[in-house]
Amino acid sequence: MAYSEKVIDHYENPRNVGSFDKNDPTIATGMVGAPACGDVMKLQLKISESGIIEDAKFKTYGCGSAIASSSLVTEWVKGKSIEEAQKLSNTEIAEELALPPVKIHCSILAEDAIKAAIEDYKSKK
C-alpha cells in the first residue's frame, strides 16, 4: 500500500518519541489499543498547574499510519489547554495525514489516546 508523504515523514522522523515517569504527578499517561489488533499506543502529556500541555511523548507499536498519527498528535497538543486538546478529533488527524479508509482506526486510536491521558490526569487530581 502506498503511504502519503506526511505519513512517511512522521514515520521516518517521528517527533517526540520517548517516555516520562508515569508516577510524576504532572504526567498524564494514556495507553490504548491491543496487541491482538496490531496497535498499541502510549501517549504521555506533561501538564502545568494551569492545565496547559507543556510537553508530550509517545511510543507506538503498530503500522506506519499508527506511528504517524501518534507522532502528529504529540506535535498538535503541545501548548494547548486540556479543553482544547480534548476537542481534537480523529477526522482532523486522518485528513492531515491523508489516511486511506482502512487506516482510519489509527486516527481514532490517537484520539482515544489523548482522551485516555486526560482521564488519567483527572483521576490523579
Place this chain on the structure above:
Amino acid sequence: MKLPIYLDYAATTPVDPRVAEEMMKCLTMDGTFGNPASRSHRYGWQAEELIDIARNNIAELVNADPREIVFTSGATESNNLAIKGAAHFYSKKGKHIITAKTEHKAVLDTCRELERQGFEVTYLDVMPNGLVDLNVLEAAMRDDTVLVSIMHVNNEIGVIQDIAKIGELCRARKIVFHVDAAQSAGKTLIDLSELKVDLMSFSAHKIYGPKGIGALYVSRKPRIRLEAQMHGGGHERGFRSGTLPVHQIVGMGDAFRIAKEDMEKDTKHIEALRARLWEGVKHIEETYINGDMEHRVPGIFNVSFNFVEGESLIMALKDMAVSSGSACTSASLEPSYVLRALGLTDELAHSSIRFSIGRFTTEEEIDHVIGQVNNSIDKLREMSPLWEMFKDGIDLSTIEWEAH
C-alpha cells in the same frame, strides 16, 4: 544491486531467461503458434510435439507417467479440480473431507464451497511446529471420508508435511489423497512412483516458469476419477477443456526440466544464503523462527521479531521486497491464520516477516538485508511501548487490553 531486493520468491519468481527464450518461440507466425488440437496440418502437429515434450519434463521431475499430467491455469485451479472433482465423483461413497487449518486459501475456500453444497469438512489443527499430527489425522478419518487434502510445503512457513506417511494412512482406507505441491515441486524430491498420492497440484510460476499455467497429477494406478469442472472440447482427456496455451506449457515444461537439473545446485545456494541471513539476525533479542527446524525447505524463512509490528517493519525494510504475516493492510486487522494455527501469541503473529530466497538471490543482497533488518528493529523497538514493558519485566499476557 537492484533495489528493492527481491525476497518474495514464495509469492512468485521471475521467469528464468532460458525459459523465456523458449516461450518466445511459440507466439508469432515464425514460431510454433499452432493449436495442438489441430490434427489436420503441420502447425498443429508441431505444437502437439512441444506439448508432449513439456508434459514429459513435468512428469520426470516428479517421477510420474506423462499421461497422469493434466494442464490447468495454475495451482488454484488444480486444487479446485482435485477437491471438487474428487468430492463430487465419490460423493455416493461419502461426503466427509479432511484438510488442515494451515492450508492455502485455494484449498480452504474450495472446502468451504463444498460445505455449502452439503459436504462436511474437518479442518485439522497442526502442532506448534506447523506439522500435522498423524494420530490426529487418523482419528479424524471416518467411514464416509472420501478425500484428504494436505499440502506438501507450507507457503508461509516452509515446513514439509510427511506426505509419505499420510498417503499410507489414506491408501489403507481407500481415501483419495490430494497434495498441494505448489511450493515443493523443484525444491524437494517428489517421487510419485513411491508416494501413495492420488492427486497433486503444481504451479509453474513458483519455480521460474510463467504465471497462468499449472498442472494436476491424476494417478492412473490406482485410477482416480474426477468430475470435470471446465466443460468444452474435451481436452486433457476430458478433465479440463480449453485450448492448450502452448507458450505457457513450453515455459512450464522448461522450468521443470531446469528445476530437475539444478535442484541440487539451487538448494545448496539457497541453504547457504538462509544460513547467512540467520547468522546475521539471530543475535537480535526475542527473535524466533516459525515452523519446524528440521522438516523445511530452505527458501522460505519466516521470522518473528517480537514487539515490532510487521507492517511497520516492512515499511522500514524499504530496500527489500518481503511479505508480512500481519494482514494489517487489509481491513480485517487479523494476523496470519497460519501463524495463529501454530499457537503464536498475538504479538508474535503480528511481528513476523517472511523472507523467501531463490535462485537469483546473492550474498551481497543478503548482507544488505541483514544490515537493514538490524537497524530497523533497533529503531522500531525504541518506539515500541510493548518492548519498553517487556524490558521493565512486565508480562504482557497479564494486561487487560482494550480491544478496539
